[in-house]
Amino acid sequence: METIVTNRAAGLGVTWWSNAAQLVRNRYFWLVVPATVTLLLAFAWPVLGFLLKAFTDPFNGLHNFNEVFSNFIYGAVLWNTVVISFVTTFLSLLLGYPLAYTIAQASPRVRRLLIFAVLVPFWTSILVRTFAWMVLLQPSGLINDILIGLGLLLEPLDMLFNRTGLLIGMVQIQLPLMVFPLYTVMSKIDKQYVSAAANLGASPVTAFRRVYLPLSMPGVFTGSMLVFVTCLGYFITPALLGGHRDVVVAQLIHEQVTELGSWGIPAVLAIILLLSTLFIFGIVRLFQRREKKL
Amino acid sequence: MSDNKNKFDTDPQLNSDEAGASCVAPVQLSRRKFLGATAAVGAGAMLMPFGSSFAASNKGTVVYLSWGGFYQESQKKAWCDPFEKESGVRVVQAGPMNEAKVRTSVASGSPEFDIADATDIFLYYGSADNLFEPIDYSVVNRNTLPPQFTHDYGVGNCVWSYNVCYNTDKFSEGTGPQTWTDIFDTKRFPGKRILRDRVYGMLEVALLADGVAPADLYPLDVERAFRKLDTIKDDLILWKSASQAQQLMVDGVASCGLLHNGRIFDAVKKGGHLAIGWEQNVQSVDYHVVLKGAPNKANAMALIERSIQPDAQAAFANMTGYAPVNQAAFEFIDADVAPWLPTEPSNIEKGFVLNADYWRENLKELADEWTKWKLS
Numbered sequence: 001m002e003t004i005v006t007n008r009a010a011g012l013g014v015t016w017w018s019n020a021a022q023l024v025r026n027r028y029f030w031l032v033v034p035a036t037v038t039l040l041l042a043f044a045w046p047v048l049g050f051l052l053k054a055f056t057d058p059f060n061g062l063h064n065f066n067e068v069f070s071n072f073i074y075g076a077v078l079w080n081t082v083v084i085s086f087v088t089t090f091l092s093l094l095l096g097y098p099l100a101y102t103i104a105q106a107s108p109r110v111r112r113l114l115i116f117a118v119l120v121p122f123w124t125s126i127l128v129r130t131f132a133w134m135v136l137l138q139p140s141g142l143i144n145d146i147l148i149g150l151g152l153l154l155e156p157l158d159m160l161f162n163r164t165g166l167l168i169g170m171v172q173i174q175l176p177l178m179v180f181p182l183y184t185v186m187s188k189i190d191k192q193y194v195s196a197a198a199n200l201g202a203s204p205v206t207a208f209r210r211v212y213l214p215l216s217m218p219g220v221f222t223g224s225m226l227v228f229v230t231c232l233g234y235f236i237t238p239a240l241l242g243g244h245r246d247v248v249v250a251q252l253i254h255e256q257v258t259e260l261g262s263w264g265i266p267a268v269l270a271i272i273l274l275l276s277t278l279f280i281f282g283i284v285r286l287f288q289r290r291e292k293k294l
Numbered sequence: 295m296s297d298n299k300n301k302f303d304t305d306p307q308l309n310s311d312e313a314g315a316s317c318v319a320p321v322q323l324s325r326r327k328f329l330g331a332t333a334a335v336g337a338g339a340m341l342m343p344f345g346s347s348f349a350a351s352n353k354g355t356v357v358y359l360s361w362g363g364f365y366q367e368s369q370k371k372a373w374c375d376p377f378e379k380e381s382g383v384r385v386v387q388a389g390p391m392n393e394a395k396v397r398t399s400v401a402s403g404s405p406e407f408d409i410a411d412a413t414d415i416f417l418y419y420g421s422a423d424n425l426f427e428p429i430d431y432s433v434v435n436r437n438t439l440p441p442q443f444t445h446d447y448g449v450g451n452c453v454w455s456y457n458v459c460y461n462t463d464k465f466s467e468g469t470g471p472q473t474w475t476d477i478f479d480t481k482r483f484p485g486k487r488i489l490r491d492r493v494y495g496m497l498e499v500a501l502l503a504d505g506v507a508p509a510d511l512y513p514l515d516v517e518r519a520f521r522k523l524d525t526i527k528d529d530l531i532l533w534k535s536a537s538q539a540q541q542l543m544v545d546g547v548a549s550c551g552l553l554h555n556g557r558i559f560d561a562v563k564k565g566g567h568l569a570i571g572w573e574q575n576v577q578s579v580d581y582h583v584v585l586k587g588a589p590n591k592a593n594a595m596a597l598i599e600r601s602i603q604p605d606a607q608a609a610f611a612n613m614t615g616y617a618p619v620n621q622a623a624f625e626f627i628d629a630d631v632a633p634w635l636p637t638e639p640s641n642i643e644k645g646f647v648l649n650a651d652y653w654r655e656n657l658k659e660l661a662d663e664w665t666k667w668k669l670s
Contacts, residue, residue: 073665080669138547160547161486161531239534244491244527244668252665258392259492260658261419 051274054267064264068272074252074265078272081248084163084238085231088170092178092227093220095171100182100219104189115183122176130240133169134160137241166242173237177230178223185219217291225284229277249273353382356593359407362390363537364560365614369411369451372610373601380600383593393420400425400586408588409597412448415494417581418654421447427584433595439602442647443619448581449598450619452610455578455636455645456495458571459558460550461543471550473573474503478522480529485549488539491532493664494653495576496523499552502574508646516660520667532668543568559615559634570634575645577636579619611635 023029054064068074103114121129136142137159144156159165189212197207235250242248253266358374360366366389374385388407393416399405412420420426426447436444443450458477460470464485470476471483478500480487489496497519498511504522506515523530531548533539540557542548544566558570582601584594600606607618608626617637618624624632632638636645653660 071662073662073669076669077665134541134547135545138545140546240538244530244532245670247665247668255661257394260661261393261397261423262658 050263051267051271053263054271057262057264057267064268068265068268074269077247077249077252078269080246081232081250084166084170084246084248085228085234087167088174088231089178089224089228091167091171092174093224096175096178096182096223097216097220099175100179100186103179103183104186118176118179121172126173126236129173130169130237133165133172133241137165137168160241162243163246166238166246169237169241170231170234174227174230177226181222181226182216182219185222186216189215218288221284221287221291225280229280232273232276353384354590354593355384355386356409356590356597357386357388357407358409358597359388359391359395360411365556365616366390366411368610368613369601372613373603373606374597376606377597377600381593381596383590383596385597396420396425396585397423403587405585405588407585408590408594410583410585411451412581412583414579414581414648414650415653415657417445417448417583418650419657420583421445422654425583425586427586427588427591427594429584429598430591430595433592434599434602438622439619440621443579445581448583449602450579451582451601452607452614453577453579453617453619453636455555455641456490456499456552456576457555457558458550458573458575459543459553460569460571461546461548462567462569463546464549467569470569470571472571474499475505477550477552478503478526480526483550486529486531486547486551487526488531488533488542488548488551488553490539490552491534491668493660494657495578495648496552496664497660498576498648508574511646512649512652514652514656516663520663523667540566555634555636556615572641572644575636575641577642577645577647579647 055062057064099114099118103111103118106114138144139156139158139160141160143159144153147153148156159168193211193215194207197211198204202210233250234248235254238246238248239251249269249272253269256262256266358369360369366387370385370387374387377383378385391411396405396407396410396412396416399407417426428446429444429449431444434444434449436449439450458471458473460483462470465471465483471479476483477487489499497514497516500519500522501511501515502508504518506518531542531551533542536554536557539551539553540561543551543553543558544561555570555575558568561568562570582598584591584598588594602620604618604620604622605626607620607623610616611618611623612626612628612631615631615634617635618627619637621637627635633641635641
């Protein structure tokens with residue numbers, strides 16, 4: 001095990017150096033420098049300064065970590081965040097996969113139309129979309145009015161300021177992030193593979209399950225990762241559509257910094273979010289590598 | 295309701311504001327007009343830095359940090375603009391205010407803001423944490439204000455209150471909830487109710503609803519407050535921003551609840567079907583503070599002194615429904631606005647003031663309890 005790790009590290013080192021050397025020789029290299037330097041100075045440096053506060057605010061030590069790991073509320077809020085992110089990702093995949101499949105199979109004209117239909121909400125401000133959901137979901141809102149008008153309901157459904165409303169809003173906002181990677185991968189899948197499987201006697205379901213689905217998996221991974229990671233840091237939609245129980249990490253960070261003037265605990269929470277994100281990237285990379293080998 | 299609206303329309307301050315707002319409305323511009331306008335803006339832009347640097351070299355500037363929106367716009371009109379005109383000091387508006395901005399700015403050693411509009415709780419927190427300059431009472435005349443509005447590190451600029459509010463489409467005028475006890479009575483007053491998603495103030499409201507007299511509130515019986523809050527938990531919407539709360543009330547998503555008096559004033563002025571109750575209104579004061587190491591300290595003190603003049607105080611009250619700290623301002627306040635002000639004598643009598651000392655001691659711990667209660 002150890003030797004594998006060291007070999008790997010050495011291998012990584014070699015590729016890193018040779019990549020870097022190659023990069024500097026590239027005549028376009030210097031074009032990247034201004035953006036990189038700006039990003040480091042204006043983004044990476046302050047973020048690092050903020051994260052360091054986990055160890056220094058209000059005094060030096062690991063007390064902030066101790067507080068986060070021993071106080072029940074932080075665990076509960078982290079759990080909330082993970083559950084909401086996971087369910088949102090799952091529902092987005094459930095809705096996004098057939099949608100992306102339809103777009104990939106459609107005639108060019110229908111395809112343009114469908115892509116446009118996915119893009120328009122994507123371009124609309126998240127705040128506007130969240131407020132729009134508040135209007136649609138409220139007890140006397142459009143959805144309840146229609147359902148009651150059709151005689152399908154007697155009492156309005158309670159869809160706002162609870163987990164239901166929150167998930168509806170989250171999924172609608174995240175769906176494009178799921179559909180685009182899926183569509184990109186699906187549009188590159190050669191349809192002849194599926195035909196070939198059918199010619200060899202596979203039923204449509206088997207052909208889909210054994211040929212199409214595995215080929216579309218990179219899109220599933222990328223889309224799920226994008227959605228999940230974005231959800232982890234989400235703030236506006238849970239704050240506006242969720243109920244009192246739906247507190248997520250970003251809300252807690254915001255409250256601690258702006259209302260309590262406390263930086264240490266938010267920094268710990270930010271570190272946890274950052275590590276979770278890196279961890280998820282790692283897992284997805286691992287799967288993708290295995291996919292490539294297969 | 296339209297009566298009310300018309301009444302407010304006679305207020306020149308409000309009219310001037312509406313005129314300002316209409317400029318933003320989309321207007322069909324002819325090409326010539328458009329070119330003319332851009333030319334004017336261009337010329338203005340060219341002259342502006344010249345003019346301001348000229349002013350800066352003479353009298354300097356002062357940076358004013360506040361909460362944005364209609365509130366800050368009214369502060370600008372009520373005291374920043376007159377101060378600028380009279381003193382030649384340029385007032386730069388910055389915002390929206392939040393405590394993290396003040397803290398980081400002071401920590402940097404050379405704050406980018408001079409004056410901030412602070413809540414009373416932040417005034418206490420901030421002065422304990424050494425974030426503010428002591429007020430120069432040789433410039434600010436404290437004798438014009440009641441003593442409760444002048445502190446070593448802050449001078450009051452307005453009084454606001456949390457009030458009982460209900461939607462008059464849900465309960466006809468006069469029959470809606472009048473007290474916090476009514477707000478917590480879901481049988482007599484059905485429908486969703488709103489409270490603010492903050493611990494301070496809300497625990498007091500719950501205890502008042504449970505029959506505790508204002509004089510007996512502190513130290514708070516936290517457990518009893520949360521038990522009372524439990525009784526309306528399923529019918530409760532907690533608001534994150536005042537504009538969101540205003541919308542929830544006007545749309546009728548909530549039938550009643552707690553809202554800033556100025557927000558109810560603003561909604562009614564715009565034709566919203568809301569009614570305000572003054573019984574047990576929860577009063578609070580916003581303060582002007584000067585940031586530690588502020589580069590334009592002297593100008594900041596002078597602007598604070600200008601802000602407490604009766605005319606400035608009255609202008610702000612007429613625009614927002616938030617009350618003056620200077621009693622002399624009442625002379626200039628519109629007769630229709632006066633009943634909306636927390637410091638109107640009968641409203642003061644019905645109201646009470648949050649104990650900022652108690653919250654300085656207990657805010658962090660109780661903020662955790664609040665989150666815990668929400669999650670459970």
